[in-house]
Amino acid sequence: MEEVHTVHVKIAFILGFLLSASLGHPEKGRSLPPGECEPIEIPMCKGLHYHFTVMPNILGHKNQEEAGQEVHQFYPLVSVQCSSEMKNLLCSVYSPQCVNGTARPVCKTTCETAKMGCEPLMRKFGFVWPSSLACETFTTESCEEYLSASQIQKKLVQMGHTVGDQVLSLQTVRILMSLKDDERSGKLDEHRFQELQSYVSAAKKEFVEIQQVKDGAVSEKMLKSALKAHDLRLNDLNFGLLWNRYNTAGQVNFDEFVAILARLETLKDRFKSHRMTNLPCDCVMASFSLDDFIRDTLL
Incomplete structure (x- = not known):
């Protein structure tokens, strides 16, 4: 039974990394011009500690559809859970957090932790760590702690x-x-x-x-x-x-x-963000969806 599982894992890696040799790599120290924050649409990157991203990413993908097609090739690594940081690393590269219209730099420590957990498994099946995730190209300056x-x-x-x-x-x-x-x-x-x-x-x-x-x-x-x-x-x-x-x-x-x-x-802040303008009266009103209303009143 274990042997069958191993075969399935190997097949998953072969499919997942078939195109990995063609993946690009980030330019060290590259900074991108400010863009527009947009909700994350890439399925694998939903439900993280952030919900908005910005394009292009450091690999040059112009939109999430393009980035999503490429990052999906790494799904086998995420699914086998070789490292708890692998998903965070991939998403920070392909779907980076948007901070005031700018992509948050990739954390070098996150990359090193992910590599430490997943590279041995990759080597076992004949794959090398992809150049697009070269940890030395990232920085520790963005490795801020997120507090609960x-x-x-x-x-x-x-x-x-x-x-x-x-x-x-x-x-x-x-x-x-x-x-x-x-x-x-x-x-x-x-x-x-x-x-x-x-x-x-x-x-x-x-x-x-x-x-x-x-x-x-x-x-x-x-x-x-x-x-x-x-x-x-x-x-x-x-x-x-x-x-x-x-x-x-x-x-x-x-x-x-x-x-x-x-x-x-x-x-008060939530009300202002939903405030209606150009009203035919000398009044202040806001428009809420039911979900917005429930969320805000549950605070």
């Missing part, structure tokens, strides 16, 4: 973003991340994390200044004033609903305070 909600929560505590013994809950951290997670990936790179921690630092400073009698909580009146200072003006009905949801014994603690600010500012 639990990692961010831990780092915020380590950085002193607490009030007394109050720490930000995991749920509040997830709400905070929605302010910075443009890719909706559930993770943040170091740059976005620094933006998030700056936001938390400012919110903590504000909370400490307005807390009543330095007991780690704010009153209804204090919260209403804080929201106005952030240009988050709620009518009496909505503020009442918000207050009833978050207050405990007539006050709101640090975690709840940050969650309220982040949730409202996220919803």
Whole structure:
């Protein structure tokens, strides 16, 4: 049975790498002009920590269809799971993350890890590591760590973003991340994390200044004033609903305070992104799909 499996794997490699000798290779240090971010359409590269790419890629593919046809030849390597980083490497080359209209450089460490796991298997079947994935042509400068909600929560505590013994809950951290997670990936790179921690630092400073009698909580009146200072003006009905949801014994603690600010500012940003223009009235309205509405209100 094992012998049959080996034969199938060998056939998969033969089919997968039949055209590998014709693949190009990236130009070392090559930078591409800014383009337009577009949703990832290549099946193998969907569901990563990023959801938008930009063309051309470093191999010169002008569109995703062209890149997808070539990267699919490597699917056998991904399917046999010779390395957990192989898929990340391939997608970063063929369908790179779009950062402000520019392709994110390929991480050299990711390439080396993928090569270490997959090259021995390739050699076993008579194949060499393709020149298009030459690790020495990539850089370590793009090897940023992507932080999950639990990692961010831990780092915020380590950085002193607490009030007394109050720490930000995991749920509040997830709400905070929605302010910075443009890719909706559930993770943040170091740059976005620094933006998030700056936001938390400012919110903590504000909370400490307005807390009543330095007991780690704010009153209804204090919260209403804080929201106005952030240009988050709620009518009496909505503020009442918000207050009833978050207050405990007539006050709101640090975690709840940050969650309220982040949730409202996220919803405000989402509303602006869906705002309708050229309306026949002196009003502000937005258009949402049901999926958009559910996603945003679940924050």
